Amino acid sequence: MNKDEVCSAIDEMKEKLFSVSKEIWENPELNFKEFKASKLLSDLLIEAGFDVEYGIASLETAIRAVHPEVNDGPTVAILAEYDALPEMGHGCGHNLIATAALGASLALSQFKKDLPGKLIFMGTPAEEGGGGKIYMIRHGLFEDVDAVMMFHPSATKNIVHRGGLAITEVKIEFKGKTAHASAEPEKGINALDGVIQTYNGISALRQHISSDARIHGVITHGGVKPNIVPDYASASFYIRALKDAYCNELVKKVEDIAKGAALITGAEMTFQIVGNPYQSRNLNFILGGAWAENLELLGLPTHEPNPRAGLGSSDIGNVSRQVPTIHPYIGISEKEINGHSRDFAKAAISDYGQNQMIFAAKALAMTAIDVFTNPELVSKMREEFEKGE
Numbered sequence: 001m002n003k004d005e006v007c008s009a010i011d012e013m014k015e016k017l018f019s020v021s022k023e024i025w026e027n028p029e030l031n032f033k034e035f036k037a038s039k040l041l042s043d044l045l046i047e048a049g050f051d052v053e054y055g056i057a058s059l060e061t062a063i064r065a066v067h068p069e070v071n072d073g074p075t076v077a078i079l080a081e082y083d084a085l086p087e088m089g090h091g092c093g094h095n096l097i098a099t100a101a102l103g104a105s106l107a108l109s110q111f112k113k114d115l116p117g118k119l120i121f122m123g124t125p126a127e128e129g130g131g132g133k134i135y136m137i138r139h140g141l142f143e144d145v146d147a148v149m150m151f152h153p154s155a156t157k158n159i160v161h162r163g164g165l166a167i168t169e170v171k172i173e174f175k176g177k178t179a180h181a182s183a184e185p186e187k188g189i190n191a192l193d194g195v196i197q198t199y200n201g202i203s204a205l206r207q208h209i210s211s212d213a214r215i216h217g218v219i220t221h222g223g224v225k226p227n228i229v230p231d232y233a234s235a236s237f238y239i240r241a242l243k244d245a246y247c248n249e250l251v252k253k254v255e256d257i258a259k260g261a262a263l264i265t266g267a268e269m270t271f272q273i274v275g276n277p278y279q280s281r282n283l284n285f286i287l288g289g290a291w292a293e294n295l296e297l298l299g300l301p302t303h304e305p306n307p308r309a310g311l312g313s314s315d316i317g318n319v320s321r322q323v324p325t326i327h328p329y330i331g332i333s334e335k336e337i338n339g340h341s342r343d344f345a346k347a348a349i350s351d352y353g354q355n356q357m358i359f360a361a362k363a364l365a366m367t368a369i370d371v372f373t374n375p376e377l378v379s380k381m382r383e384e385f386e387k388g389e
Contacts, residue, residue: 003297006365009107010358017103017361018354020044024095025349028084031126034061037082037095038123041102045121048109057139059132063123064141067109073116074146074378076368077323078105079316081127081150091340092128093153093332093348096357100151103361108368115372120145124315129169131276133315142322146378147287147371150316151360153348154329155337157303158295160288162329164281165214165240166247167313169274172198172258174267178231188229189266192222195233197261198254202237205253212242213250214310236274240313244279278313281327282320282388286381287367291328294366298359300330312339324385326367332356 010017024037038061042054050065063080080101081094090096105121112119122141125132136142174195179188202215209215217237223230239254241247255271262269292302316327332353337343347353370377 003294003366003369006107006111006369007362009110010103010361010365013103013106014358017099017358020102021095021099021354021357022349024082024098025090028089029082030086031083031128031130032059032061032132034082034125037061037098038063038125041080041082041098041123044102045105048106050105050109050121057136057141059125059135061123061125062132062136063121065105065121067112067119069112070118071116073118074371075118075120075144076371077120077122077142077145077148078364078368079148079150080121080123082123083126083128085128085340088340088342089345090348091342091345093344093353094127096153096332096348096353096360097150098123100357100360100364103358104364104368107361107365115369117372119368127315129275131278131315131318134276134318137318137322142319145323147381148319148323148325149287149291149364149367150327151364152327152329153332153353153356155333155339155344156331156335157329158300158331159305159329160292160302161283161285162305162327163242163283163311164317164327165212165242165311165313166244166278166280166317167238167240168247168251168277170237170239170251170254171234171272171274172237173234173270173272174232174262174265176229176231176265176267179229181227181229185229189231190229191233191267192230194261194265194267194269195219195222195235197264198235198258201257201261202254205257209250210241210246212311213246214238214240215250215254242280242311247277276315278315279317279321281314281317282325282385284320284324284326284381284384286377286384287324287326287371288328290370290377291326291363291367294363294370297366298362300359324381330356330360
């Protein structure tokens with residue numbers, strides 16, 4: 001088969017894909033609660049003849065769908081994300097990610113009998129916190145996979161090789177002792193002071209960390225009333241860095257700051273790592289190069305990432321440490337907009353954004369064909385992966 005055939009198949013299902021994207025967008029669901037989106041995707045994959053496992057890896061909304069035409073050759077997994085953000089819905093465009101992965105998989109399924117290897121669609125919950133992909137790694141779902149690919153929307157740029165920061169979320173709690181804040185403050189132990197001292201200590205630390213690192217947080221509880229010395233206060237922080245080891249080093253520094261705040265205030269402190277830490281991204285330039293060539297065939301330019309721009313974090317980083325992986329970006333807006341914003345959510349349902357999603361589906365399918373049919377490509381991307389960073 002040639003790539004024009006799979007692109008034509010995607011064009012033929014364009015209206016169907018627009019409808020799927022719209023339905024996910026109109027029903028935003030938070031991490032681990034993506035029941036409508038995952039059921040919608042699963043039903044369509046079953047209808048197309050995939051062998052679908054739903055609710056795998058101890059996750060109610062995770063999907064593993066294998067096309068039944070399995071031949072000798074490489075295994076390609078196309079990943080979908082579909083969780084939304086609190087308050088702003090699909091301000092990260094996961095409705096487009098899920099639908100592009102679906103479109104590529106459905107189109108490839110029409111020709112899979114003529115292609116070597118195994119095709120897998122994976123629905124991965126909770127990218128926006130929780131790390132669904134990490135649970136799936138632990139359950140061995142990536143062990144026999146040769147290439148992982150997904151696309152992510154960006155504002156205006158089509159970026160092939162963009163890194164991601166390691167991230168660890170921590171929760172810091174202080175327990176003190178209540179007292180009347182005016183009549184007998186000396187009898188109280190102020191838990192909020194512990195949080196404030198921690199926050200100030202982290203602010204002082206920020207000027208002495210690497211420029212690629214980030215520490216940011218919020219106070220999640222600060223007391224109930226001004227005339228009561230708070231006996232409980234808490235804060236949540238995200239700690240990020242370009243290197244996993246440095247991220248771990250910063251986590252220890254933040255814990256030491258919190259311990260110091262406990263000594264200063266006399267409050268008891270607990271320090272907890274929340275959920276699954278995300279690893280930094282291991283870029284695969286060989287596989288990414290195949291994606292870039294396919295974008296060029298589709299008439300889309302590629303852009304270099306802004307070296308001064310900051311980076312986010314994703315559990316795709318953990319996957320990229322297990323198997324050759326690409327996570328390229330396609331712009332969904334004709335003007336600059338902020339990520340994780342209501343403007344981005346609007347772009348994710350715009351006509352322009354939907355049409356860009358079709359390009360993403362085509363590029364995913366075309367790159368999968370490259371992996372299925374080009375043993376030299378598979379060998380080279382594996383060699384690059386094994387060398388590491």
